[in-house]
Amino acid sequence: MIAHSVFFYIFSLIAIVSAVMVTVSKNTVHSVFFLILDFISISCLFIMIGAEFLGMIMLIVYVGAVAVLFLFVVMMLNVAEQKGQWFSSRWDGGTHIPVGLLVSLIIFFELIIVIGGWKYKPDLLNSLSINISTEVTNTRSIGNVLYTDYILLFQISGMILLVAMIGAIVLTYRERAGVKRQSYVKQISRERDEGVDLIEAERNKGVKIDA
Amino acid sequence: MDSYFSILLTEVYKILFLLVPVLVSVAMIVWLDRRVWAFVQKRRGPNVVGPFGLFQSLADALKYIFKEIIIPASSNKLVFVLAPIVTMTLALISWAVIPFGEDFVLADINVGILYLFAVSSLGVYGIIMGGWASNSKYPFLGAIRSAAQMVSYEVSIGVIIINVLLCVGSLNLSDIVMAQQNLWFVIPLFPMFVIFFISALAETNRPPFDLPEAEAELVAGYQTEYSGMMYAMFWLGEYANILLMCAMGSILFLGGWFSPIDIFPFNAVPGPFWLMFKILFLFILFALVKATVPRYRYDQLMKLGWKIFLPFSLFYVVLTSSFLIYFDLLPGK
Incomplete structure (x- = not known):
């Protein structure tokens, strides 16, 4: 039991610290790495409470696919170079902080409303008495x-x-003009007759092929 | 407290007992890979160090250890150093769930196949981190390519695994092998085995899908800035992943530790050896493919993954499940 709680505290500490680091770290790519660390430690917590399926699905879906695409986008957009701008929280003379505070306050109150109106299943409240079959x-x-x-x-x-x-x-x-696509069927079904052409070239004029 | 310590010791002993053979066989298959490759191309390959050149990998490892580790000045140093470690660690931890025989497995977990799948999907991070932290164009392009490639082929591997799971009714790797006692899944699911093999080639960045390190375009892809032991770790991790994919293929389709026919000279061979033979067989196939097939173009690779493999394996899921339901063969009822 001691080892269990030690591991629990280690993983939850990592989860919380990395969640904070996601917002605090100056480099956007580092933020994504911390997000990944957060996902991993949360899936470890899932596994520790015996929900191994959820833990693994968390790893496969969030870490294996979603976060990869996230990282992909962040790296491609070069957002990392805007760290100075973001961190002084100034953008063209304005500051982000009031807007950010407003949005987070709204979300906070929404969460309170939602969780306050939550109806629990009666047997969930004394969930310790629920029979969990280990079979x-x-x-x-x-x-x-x-x-x-x-x-x-x-x-x-x-x-x-x-x-x-x-x-x-x-x-x-977007439909783009002038894109050359390869068609295997077309390539394979090409015969010698249509592929090779003997053209009599005129002197000093040459031949125009694509006409 | 004493009991914790003894449990820890036995676990460490078991892990060492598993990892040391894995690392040794990784070194050996590097040699085997080069020998098969040379054999196909009518060269000799590494044949100087030790008998048949068997110690070539050891010599290479020594060379890598004594080479200088160069960390580019403009790189992101922490991530740069972490990347090969991540690759190596992920390649090794997945061996924990591989069953070498009945009750001969380090961690017999309920969701073994999901664990394997999850860890192999994490493998892309070593490459992305290495490519990004190098802060250089070729590694970055290589990393982006490989991220897209590995994510794409993971999808089709996932669907193939679903096919197998439909026939087994359990996510436990030992159960998957036990379900093949009478009939290896390679027979009813042969198309899936072929697609799994090709996807495994793409997932491990082996030729003909070695675009992340296509030397003609990208120097060495994400490994360009790495040197010495850090490069060697990428390399070892890659080969450990290849071995792991071969092990996964033998467990999912080739009946794991079971002998091909249940008659005397075959079933007297212990199970772990059969698994090793199967892994070796698949690995030699990998090496032969490397030696014979030219590299794919990137758009062809994507087309193959998304437009051919994914629809076909999805169709096969429908086919398998309808077959199982129609003939009332669904397991776990």
């Missing part, structure tokens, strides 16, 4: 409720993700 692995038990009781919600969230994906593609897709 069924938690992958199976998540599957048992996700694909039966909550199938509609599950599919709706899938739909929302699909819509978001299509939206992103529609917003960024």
